[in-house]
Amino acid sequence: xxxxxxxxxxxxxxxxxxxxxxxxxxxxxxxxxxxxxxxxxxxxxxxxxxxxxxxxxxxxxxxxxxxxxxxxxxxxxxxxxxxxxxxxxxxxxxxxxxxxxxxxxxxxxxxxxxxxxxxxxxxxxxxxxxxxxxxxxxxxx
Amino acid sequence: xxxxxxxxxxxxxxxxxxxxxxxxxxxxxxxxxxxxxxxxxxxxxxxxxxxxxxxxxxxxxxxxxxxxxxxxxxxxxxxxxxxxxxxxxxxxxxxxxxxxxxxxxxxxxxxxxxxxxxxxxxxxxxxxxxxxxxxxxxxxx
DNA sequence: TCAATACTTGACTATTTTAGTCGGGTATAT
DNA sequence: ATATACCCGACTAAAATAGTCAAGTATTGA
Ligand code: FES
Ligand code: FES
Numbered sequence: 001x002x003x004x005x006x007x008x009x010x011x012x013x014x015x016x017x018x019x020x021x022x023x024x025x026x027x028x029x030x031x032x033x034x035x036x037x038x039x040x041x042x043x044x045x046x047x048x049x050x051x052x053x054x055x056x057x058x059x060x061x062x063x064x065x066x067x068x069x070x071x072x073x074x075x076x077x078x079x080x081x082x083x084x085x086x087x088x089x090x091x092x093x094x095x096x097x098x099x100x101x102x103x104x105x106x107x108x109x110x111x112x113x114x115x116x117x118x119x120x121x122x123x124x125x126x127x128x129x130x131x132x133x134x135x136x137x138x139x140x141x
Numbered sequence: 142x143x144x145x146x147x148x149x150x151x152x153x154x155x156x157x158x159x160x161x162x163x164x165x166x167x168x169x170x171x172x173x174x175x176x177x178x179x180x181x182x183x184x185x186x187x188x189x190x191x192x193x194x195x196x197x198x199x200x201x202x203x204x205x206x207x208x209x210x211x212x213x214x215x216x217x218x219x220x221x222x223x224x225x226x227x228x229x230x231x232x233x234x235x236x237x238x239x240x241x242x243x244x245x246x247x248x249x250x251x252x253x254x255x256x257x258x259x260x261x262x263x264x265x266x267x268x269x270x271x272x273x274x275x276x277x278x279x280x281x282x
Numbered sequence: 283t284c285a286a287t288a289c290t291t292g293a294c295t296a297t298t299t300t301a302g303t304c305g306g307g308t309a310t311a312t
Numbered sequence: 313a314t315a316t317a318c319c320c321g322a323c324t325a326a327a328a329t330a331g332t333c334a335a336g337t338a339t340t341g342a
Binding site for chain 1: 142143144145146148149152153156157160176177226227228229230232241242243244248249250252253254257260261264268272273
């Protein structure tokens with residue numbers, strides 16, 4: 001069970017942006033340098049964020065991206081959704097109308113995994129971008 | 142973020158076993174048939190469960206596996222540990238003493254992911270095998 | 283005794299996912 | 313004009329996943 005880099009970088013980049021004034025565009029180049037994330041990768045990530053209206057882009061010299069909302073209003077769950085990252089603990093898909101066992105009934109673990117999924121998603125619903133912007137960067141030990 | 146089949150099957154198989162009397166060995170063949178899990182795959186999974194003392198094996202005809210503890214005592218976290226499945230939301234490793242950014246300081250998202258990891262692991266600590274044994278198997282909708 | 287059952291172990295593999303890169307754009311400020 | 317910076321689809325190497333396979337060993341019951 002792990003989180004992919006795309007999602008981690010997306011949150012990291014947006015958190016980086018939220019440390020600066022809202023109005024001024026932040027370039028991906030700057031984010032790339034500050035956060036040590038590949039610029040090319042960031043471009044890919046920000047296209048998704050833009051399509052999902054989390055950021056607005058400004059082209060040309062001194063361009064960059066600006067946050068579309070106040071960091072206090074941006075839920076982590078929105079970022080996950082934009083990046084198309086889903087928490088998937090159940091083995092079945094709701095579309096197929098079949099259990100992970102291929103039968104028409106739920107398997108004996110289904111409700112457990114469903115509960116876990118809810119537990120995790122609730123975390124992302126409650127967490128806002130503003131909650132992690134000013135976190136202090138202690139040394140790793 | 143998803144859960145792998147090995148862990149899901151491990152929990153499923155143990156939950157299956159916990160629906161039967163403790164003393165009588167349950168064969169993997171039976172579990173395989175009841176839960177629609179590949180027998181060969183189950184063998185691989187149970188070797189791990191055995192090495193971690195969650196089950197005891199009995200060879201030969203009418204052999205199988207028996208639970209080493211009461212389902213009320215078996216935490217999901219123990220099963221995860223046995224299967225070697227870890228919840229890993231941070232991008233860094235604690236061993237390297239470096240952040241996911243390669244620097245000696247934590248990245249701005251580290252504490253968030255750490256909190257999430259704790260949140261998920263707490264769930265597994267609280268959940269017991271007995272909590273899901275008798276769950277009703279409703280139709281998928 | 284001996285065949286069938288069922289656990290044991292390590293190696294192997296196809297498929298999928300991940301974590302990016304690459305190339306060739308377009309828009310804008312100075 | 314030219315440098316900056318966003319835009320977009322396609323591509324790819326490497327890793328992880330989800331198993332299978334071969335070749336055992338131990339035990340029981342007929
Ligand atoms: S996880 Fe949904 S049926 Fe098994
Ligand atoms: S997740 Fe630990 S330093 Fe980034």
